[in-house]
Amino acid sequence: MERKVKNVFVExxxxxxxxxxxxxxxxxxxxxxxxxxxxxQVRADKIDGKTVGAIEYTAYEEMANQKFHEIRESAFDQYDLTCMHIYHSLGSVPVGELCLFVFVSSPHRKTAFDAIRYVVEEIKAQVPVFGKEIFEDDSYQWKVNT
Structure with missing residues (x-):
């Protein structure tokens, strides 16, 4: 069953x-x-003596939503999943707040464990979402995914 591309972004x-x-x-x-x-969750990383206070997320939304869709479809092809939901923040997210929510359901736990790891790793590797780390002194730098 071909699923339609969903908008995963929340403000x-x-x-x-x-x-x-x-x-x-x-x-x-x-x-x-x-x-x-x-x-x-957004961490209060210390970088060069400065502390992150928030991350401001931006994305090329059409391309990012397409990539999220491809990852979702790939997971359904590889794993026996009942359903999956993905949500990612746009805009400013303060430290301690949540910025990514991935929820998978399956008849069995091992499948759910394996699928969630696959989906999260693929999101980090493929989806064009960009985070600007805003430091407590209002300076910033672009975040690099690891």
Whole structure:
């Protein structure tokens, strides 16, 4: 089944109540035996004596959404998944707040574990989302994914 390209972007930080609601919406899907969730959180890294206070995310949205879609479809081809949700922040996200939410569901836990790792690593390697680390003194530098 060909799925349509979705917009995965949300403005600002991802609210924990949104995550809880996403989980709750799956209670009626009784073929699911396991969920796995990855939450990316902004760290207060210290770089050259300065502390990160926030990350400002930008993206070439059309291309990024296409890449998210390709990764999602690839995961469905490789793993026995029931469903998957991906959300990524745009704009400013303060330290301690969530910027990436990946949620996979499967009949079995090992599949969910393996799929979440695959999806997150592919996102980091392929998706054109850019983070500008804003330091507490309002200076900045572009973040490099590792």
């Amino acid at each position: 600002g930080a991802i609210n924990p109540s949104f995550i809880a609601e996403s989980i709750a919406h799956h209670q009626h899907k009784t073929q699911i035996g396991a969920h796995d969730i990855f939450l990316g």
